[in-house]
Amino acid sequence: MAPKATTALQVDGVCKSYGERRALRGVSFEAARGELLAVVGPNGAGKTTLLGILAGIRDPDQGSVRANGGEIGWVPQQAALYRRLTVEENLRLFARLERAGDPDAAVEGMLAQTGLDERRGDQVSTLSGGNQQRINIAIGLLSEPAVLLLDEPSAGLDPGQRIRLWEFVAGLAEAGTTVIYSTHQIEEASHYGDRLLVLADGEALFDGSFAAMRRAAGARGAVKDPEADFVRFLTKQGH
Amino acid sequence: MKWLLLKDLQILKRSPLLTALLIVYPIVLAVLIGFAVSRGPDKPRIAFVNEIEAEQASEGLDLGEGGFSQEQAFDQLCERVECVDAADRDEAITMVEDGEVLGALILPEDFLDDLTDQIGGVGLDAATVEVYVNEDDPVKARLVDDRITALLTEANLRLSEEISAQLLGYLDILVEGGEFEIPLLGQTIEVLGLERTERGLEAIRGQTSGEQREVLDGVIRFAALAGQNLAFADELLGSVAEPIAVEKTVVSGDVPPLDTFAISVAIAITLMFVTTLLVAGSLALEREENTFARLTRGLVSRAGLLVEKIGLGTICSAAVALVLLGVLELFVSLDWARFPLFAAAIVLAGAAFAAMGSAIGVAAREVRASALAAFALTLPIAFLSLVPSGTVSESLFDWIRVVTGAFPFRPALDALSAGLSSSGDLGLNLFHLAILTLAYFALARVGLRRFA
Numbered sequence: 001m002a003p004k005a006t007t008a009l010q011v012d013g014v015c016k017s018y019g020e021r022r023a024l025r026g027v028s029f030e031a032a033r034g035e036l037l038a039v040v041g042p043n044g045a046g047k048t049t050l051l052g053i054l055a056g057i058r059d060p061d062q063g064s065v066r067a068n069g070g071e072i073g074w075v076p077q078q079a080a081l082y083r084r085l086t087v088e089e090n091l092r093l094f095a096r097l098e099r100a101g102d103p104d105a106a107v108e109g110m111l112a113q114t115g116l117d118e119r120r121g122d123q124v125s126t127l128s129g130g131n132q133q134r135i136n137i138a139i140g141l142l143s144e145p146a147v148l149l150l151d152e153p154s155a156g157l158d159p160g161q162r163i164r165l166w167e168f169v170a171g172l173a174e175a176g177t178t179v180i181y182s183t184h185q186i187e188e189a190s191h192y193g194d195r196l197l198v199l200a201d202g203e204a205l206f207d208g209s210f211a212a213m214r215r216a217a218g219a220r221g222a223v224k225d226p227e228a229d230f231v232r233f234l235t236k237q238g239h
Numbered sequence: 240m241k242w243l244l245l246k247d248l249q250i251l252k253r254s255p256l257l258t259a260l261l262i263v264y265p266i267v268l269a270v271l272i273g274f275a276v277s278r279g280p281d282k283p284r285i286a287f288v289n290e291i292e293a294e295q296a297s298e299g300l301d302l303g304e305g306g307f308s309q310e311q312a313f314d315q316l317c318e319r320v321e322c323v324d325a326a327d328r329d330e331a332i333t334m335v336e337d338g339e340v341l342g343a344l345i346l347p348e349d350f351l352d353d354l355t356d357q358i359g360g361v362g363l364d365a366a367t368v369e370v371y372v373n374e375d376d377p378v379k380a381r382l383v384d385d386r387i388t389a390l391l392t393e394a395n396l397r398l399s400e401e402i403s404a405q406l407l408g409y410l411d412i413l414v415e416g417g418e419f420e421i422p423l424l425g426q427t428i429e430v431l432g433l434e435r436t437e438r439g440l441e442a443i444r445g446q447t448s449g450e451q452r453e454v455l456d457g458v459i460r461f462a463a464l465a466g467q468n469l470a471f472a473d474e475l476l477g478s479v480a481e482p483i484a485v486e487k488t489v490v491s492g493d494v495p496p497l498d499t500f501a502i503s504v505a506i507a508i509t510l511m512f513v514t515t516l517l518v519a520g521s522l523a524l525e526r527e528e529n530t531f532a533r534l535t536r537g538l539v540s541r542a543g544l545l546v547e548k549i550g551l552g553t554i555c556s557a558a559v560a561l562v563l564l565g566v567l568e569l570f571v572s573l574d575w576a577r578f579p580l581f582a583a584a585i586v587l588a589g590a591a592f593a594a595m596g597s598a599i600g601v602a603a604r605e606v607r608a609s610a611l612a613a614f615a616l617t618l619p620i621a622f623l624s625l626v627p628s629g630t631v632s633e634s635l636f637d638w639i640r641v642v643t644g645a646f647p648f649r650p651a652l653d654a655l656s657a658g659l660s661s662s663g664d665l666g667l668n669l670f671h672l673a674i675l676t677l678a679y680f681a682l683a684r685v686g687l688r689r690f691a
Binding site: 055056057074076078079080081082083084085089093094096097098123139 | 529532534
């Protein structure tokens with residue numbers, strides 16, 4: 001199937017097994033430009049494996065991943081930064097490794113985008129978890145990717161840091177970057193995701209909006225407890 | 240790769256403990272080795288008690304012309320050891336027990352009398368000196384035994400030489416005749432001598448006949464034969480003083496000078512610890528900082544990352560080795576004309592240790608675990624590599640050679656020795672190090688598949 005003009009990423013029948021355990025069972029989906037796609041599911045559903053395959057860190061046993069122009073940026077779950085280097089040194093190192101045309105301009109751009117210009121000279125180890133995650137994401141953006149993969153980006157952050165992080169991510173999507181992120185917090189997915197891809201036991205159970213998932217779960221009225229709605233959906237699907 | 244290398248050096252600069260270790264460790268080691276090889280071992284301290292009465296002691300042992308002065312013997316002894324005066328036997332023993340001295344040497348009151356009796360042939364018991372030692376550890380015990388045995392052997396040899404010289408004088412008088420002073424009695428007598436006896440008997444031989452002449456001829460023959468045979472005793476007595484002479488010929492083993500070997504050991508140990516720990520830790524840190532997956536996702540290949548880490552280790556090891564050599568130059572004179580040779584040994588040794596460090600880092604996966612693994616692996620190998628041949632059974636030594644050959648320490652030590660002096664085969668050891676570098680690189684590369 002040819003991708004649509006606005007499709008940034010197309011995934012077809014991706015399978016992955018670790019020995020006897022089947023981590024992914026024929027997962028397929030598409031993501032449009034500037035879309036915020038939340039990959040949700042309980043622990044062990046296959047979210048990190050899927051993002052690893054999309055990032056090219058792991059090879060699928062079957063299936064394919066196609067990016068429709070541009071690179072795929074990847075931000076690991078835990079900040080992948082050199083804690084003894086400063087914010088600026090980390091950004092400059094990865095800008096050089098990414099072979100950015102003008103590393104200094106790329107660094108300045110990311111410092112402005114993350115709002116960490118004043119902390120540029122601080123060692124990363126002295127930053128809060130939220131700010132470390134911002135730098136972590138900024139490094140993923142250095143290659144100016146068309147698709148950005150975020151593996152549980154809000155894990156370990158306090159509520160205030162989470163809000164600032166999601167505002168930052170939403171800004172990226174508004175600027176045209178397709179953002180695919182994994183989370184097991186359904187409230188975050190429902191609030192910040194344009195679409196949900198629900199995984200359970202390596203199987204894609206649902207691909208659509210949060211409202212559509214509620215309807216599929218048989219929930220009616222105003223959203224009171226997204227977590228309960230999600231559990232009801234999984235139960236209804238036999239998980 | 241250049242940026243990664245600069246990044247690692249930057250991180251190193253910001254790790255004060257590690258940087259201090261990299262700078263201070265070789266300097267401290269160099270100073271210790273420098274003192275050790277330039278000053279030589281200190282004299283062992285021996286407490287000395289003389290119980291011989293002052294008057295008798297000043298007379299010494301009368302052995303004719305040479306004599307054997309106790310004062311002279313004491314001076315010779317104190318050239319070899321540091322003599323510590325002790326008031327009496329009890330104080331000397333206390334000093335040994337307290338560890339102030341390695342041992343105590345006591346000349347008993349009757350020492351000179353016994354020695355005189357023995358030399359004069361009237362005493363049966365050997366003159367005895369008393370030795371007290373504190374053998375609270377095996378190394379110290381061996382040292383004390385060796386020193387005191389050597390001292391007493393030397394004293395016995397000196398006595399033996401003096402006695403032999405005296406006996407040769409007696410024999411000369413017996414053969415040639417002359418004045419002889421009877422030992423101990425001090426009485427001088429005129430000895431006719433065998434030669435003069437023979438000449439006297441020859442002179443009166445013409446005045447005898449028959450049975451008398453036959454008897455006289457027998458006595459003349461005896462005097463002639465005795466004189467001739469006693470002349471041979473000169474050589475025999477000369478050899479008694481030193482019955483075994485040593486003629487040493489090296490048939491195998493191209494041994495470097497001791498100071499070169501000490502320097503090589505110092506550099507090899509420094510490179511082993513610094514480089515192995517640094518590279519193992521640096522690689523494990525990439526995993527702990529979660530940067531390994533990010534780096535190897537298209538920014539740098541796994542093999543490239545390994546090359547960068549081995550390069551880091553090689554650069555640091557070369558710098559550390561040069562610091563160490565620079566400090567050692569203050570103590571011993573190095574042959575800087577051989578710089579290209581020992582520089583090649585340092586670089587390849589550093590690369591081999593770095594490659595081994597990378598394999599350890601990949602296997603351990605965590606910084607602390609990698610440091611522990613590096614220590615646990617390198618220390619026993621270094622000890623095994625220093626086991627000399629002949630100190631263990633042949634088959635065990637063969638196994639030790641096989642095991643230590645799989646690690647860089649022994650070839651690094653041999654290459655450094657060969658580079659610093661003209662001992663050993665430098666080329667062969669450099670080749671050995673190059674092979675080990677490639678082998679450990681391959682091992683680490685395989686391990687990196689499951690590193691993230």
